[in-house]
Amino acid sequence: MITGGASVSEKISPAVIRRLPKYYRYLEELEGKGIDKISSSQMSLEMGLNASQIRRDLNCFGGFGQQGYGYSVGKLKKEISHILGLDQRYNVIIIGAGRIGQALMGYKNFMLEGFNVVDIFDNDPLKVGTEIEGREVQNIAMLDSYLKDKSIDIAIICTPKEYAQQSADLLVSFGIKAVWNFAPADVAVRRGVAVENVHLSDSLYVLSYKLKEKIKGTGI
Numbered sequence: 001m002i003t004g005g006a007s008v009s010e011k012i013s014p015a016v017i018r019r020l021p022k023y024y025r026y027l028e029e030l031e032g033k034g035i036d037k038i039s040s041s042q043m044s045l046e047m048g049l050n051a052s053q054i055r056r057d058l059n060c061f062g063g064f065g066q067q068g069y070g071y072s073v074g075k076l077k078k079e080i081s082h083i084l085g086l087d088q089r090y091n092v093i094i095i096g097a098g099r100i101g102q103a104l105m106g107y108k109n110f111m112l113e114g115f116n117v118v119d120i121f122d123n124d125p126l127k128v129g130t131e132i133e134g135r136e137v138q139n140i141a142m143l144d145s146y147l148k149d150k151s152i153d154i155a156i157i158c159t160p161k162e163y164a165q166q167s168a169d170l171l172v173s174f175g176i177k178a179v180w181n182f183a184p185a186d187v188a189v190r191r192g193v194a195v196e197n198v199h200l201s202d203s204l205y206v207l208s209y210k211l212k213e214k215i216k217g218t219g220i
């Protein structure tokens with residue numbers, strides 16, 4: 001991993017950090033359209049966030065806003081990118097070469113965003129040695145020696161839920177410092193290790209709630 005300058009993320013609340021990807025995506029879109037400045041009220045209209053909330057959020061890391069000018073899209077995007085660590089490159093491995101593992105292995109945008117998915121592991125002898133996206137599936141039994149040899153920053157867990165915690169424990173014991181878990185069970189890691197538990201179904205449940213509310217509203 002190529003490290004950047006001093007990080008200010010320690011000073012920013014987790015709630016603000018959760019909103020930063022949304023700002024980043026929005027600013028990326030503006031940049032793509034050739035827009036170089038934006039006001040908080042315009043951002044508010046287009047992002048569906050409260051303007052004072054936006055100003056408070058962006059003030060957390062220096063603001064970059066100027067009265068009567070707004071925010072410089074390029075500067076703000078660069079700063080958010082730096083806070084999120086997106087100005088660095090990461091080597092990533094996947095544990096579990098099933099449906100999700102294979103799909104993530106084939107997702108080309110990770111590479112463009114700096115997440116270089118280098119290898120995929122499984123414990124099924126029928127899968128080990130087969131090819132996915134031009135990569136040979138590695139035997140999980142070789143993970144220890146593999147990690148001694150390679151510099152890996154992030155591991156993605158794509159095993160069935162029953163094996164997620166043991167996979168996380170194994171990865172952490174071999175020195176992995178960041179775990180992205182797709183199994184529908186929160187995995188716990190020790191201090192000093194970062195974890196994000198992804199629950200795809202949570203979003204679906206919220207959609208289900210919204211649909212139910214809409215149906216109620218229209219009296220269907």
Ligand SMILES: NC(=O)c1ccc[n+]([C@@H]2O[C@H](COP(=O)([O-])OP(=O)(O)OC[C@H]3O[C@@H](n4cnc5c(N)ncnc54)[C@H](O)[C@@H]3O)[C@@H](O)[C@H]2O)c1
Nearest residue numbers: 096097098099100122123124158159160161163182183200
């Ligand atoms: N498929 C989906 O759309 C989806 C959506 C949301 C969440 N998930 C979750 O993602 C996880 C993977 O789902 P999937 O559909 O890819 O399952 P899958 O059964 O297709 O693949 C799981 C893979 O993990 C491997 N595996 C099992 N134990 C292992 C271990 N200890 N070490 C290494 N590899 C191991 C299996 O051999 C298999 O290849 C599950 O926890 C699932 O609930 C899947």
